[in-house]
Amino acid sequence: MSTGRILVIGGTGATGAEAVRHLLARGAQVRVVTRDPSAAADNPALQGAELVAGDSSQPETLKEAFEDVEKVYLVPPTHPGWDETQSAIIDMAAAAGVRHLVKLSVFEADPDEPSLILRFHHRGEQEIERHGMAFTHIRANSFFQNVLLLDAPAVQAQSCFYSCVGDAKFAKIDARDIGEVVAKVLTEPGHENRTYELTGPAALSYDDIAAELSRACGREIRYVDMPPEDYAALLTSVGVPQWLAEEFATLYGRGKQRAGASARTTSTVEDLLGRPPRSFADWAREHADLLRAV
Numbered sequence: 569m570s571t572g573r574i575l576v577i578g579g580t581g582a583t584g585a586e587a588v589r590h591l592l593a594r595g596a597q598v599r600v601v602t603r604d605p606s607a608a609a610d611n612p613a614l615q616g617a618e619l620v621a622g623d624s625s626q627p628e629t630l631k632e633a634f635e636d637v638e639k640v641y642l643v644p645p646t647h648p649g650w651d652e653t654q655s656a657i658i659d660m661a662a663a664a665g666v667r668h669l670v671k672l673s674v675f676e677a678d679p680d681e682p683s684l685i686l687r688f689h690h691r692g693e694q695e696i697e698r699h700g701m702a703f704t705h706i707r708a709n710s711f712f713q714n715v716l717l718l719d720a721p722a723v724q725a726q727s728c729f730y731s732c733v734g735d736a737k738f739a740k741i742d743a744r745d746i747g748e749v750v751a752k753v754l755t756e757p758g759h760e761n762r763t764y765e766l767t768g769p770a771a772l773s774y775d776d777i778a779a780e781l782s783r784a785c786g787r788e789i790r791y792v793d794m795p796p797e798d799y800a801a802l803l804t805s806v807g808v809p810q811w812l813a814e815e816f817a818t819l820y821g822r823g824k825q826r827a828g829a830s831a832r833t834t835s836t837v838e839d840l841l842g843r844p845p846r847s848f849a850d851w852a853r854e855h856a857d858l859l860r861a862v
């Protein structure tokens with residue numbers, strides 16, 4: 569029997585927590601599966617959600633989480649072999665009778681690209697469709713929040729950040745806008761069997777991003793471009809696992825993103841939310857404290 573319960577897999581993450589916050593504000597019954605329910609209990613965005621223990625990188629731990637669930641927001645976790653994990657979770661959702669599966673995918677998902685991320689998200693979309701349950705694929709451009717995850721230490725210590733994108737532009741997006749879209753898609757009719765391409769308001773090169781960070785932080789911050797091999801080595805040297813460092817070098821430096829494929833802007837956020845997507849300049853001002861020089 570349908571309970572109307574929505575399961576969020578990845579609900580402690582950048583898009584997931586915001587999706588949960590908006591779902592709760594819309595009166596939805598929300599369950600979040602997390603490796604650490606006691607830490608999640610302290611997250612203000614998750615107050616009012618049911619927190620259950622489970623590890624989304626080990627689907628066999630999610631059985632209980634899928635009980636009496638009508639809809640799911642799936643954020644595939646990032647770990648080696650995540651394509652198989654993603655497939656197993658999609659199979660579990662189908663077996664549990666989930667009516668609508670909303671999956672975070674990626675802008676320009678593509679089975680023919682060298683990047684695992686672009687290929688595996690495309691594969692996950694296809695698998696959901698083959699199961700025949702209602703789907704919404706959320707093809708999101710790269711998040712503003714990546715600056716804090718990957719680049720903040722170099723910005724703080726060296727007033728620069730590194731990548732291998734050359735002068736390619738990206739219509740990056742605030743992950744909070746993605747979460748808000750997901751909550752709407754899961755609580756209003758009319759979004760089934762759709763693919764939504766979500767971007768921020770403008771295409772920015774990494775030099776443009778450096779200029780916005782400089783304005784927000786009140787000091788010069790530079791972008792340093794390097795060959796993909798050197799970027800992978802740099803990421804490994806600061807503790808990024810080798811497979812992921814290699815993947816980021818390929819995603820940004822060896823495929824169609826470097827050729828400008830992620831520069832396209834869409835009106836989808838504004839069409840769905842009735843307001844423009846947040847800008848990088850505003851995000852940078854809001855987070856300038858976290859990027860101050862040390």
Ligand SMILES: NC(=O)c1ccc[n+]([C@@H]2O[C@H](COP(=O)([O-])OP(=O)(O)OC[C@H]3O[C@@H](n4cnc5c(N)ncnc54)[C@H](OP(=O)(O)O)[C@@H]3O)[C@@H](O)[C@H]2O)c1
Pocket residue numbers: 577578579580581582583584601602603604622623624625643644645646647672673674675685708709710711714
């Ligand atoms: N970052 C981007 O720019 C971007 C753009 C488009 C699509 N995506 C896709 O978004 C997904 C994840 O995004 P994200 O990396 O930015 O993370 P995130 O959404 O901020 O958080 C990852 C979530 O996965 C869970 N998790 C379970 N096992 C994990 C593991 N072994 N390692 C890490 N997390 C684990 C974590 O939950 P608990 O810790 O609570 O268990 C956490 O809620 C990926 O599929 C990625 O391809 C990212």
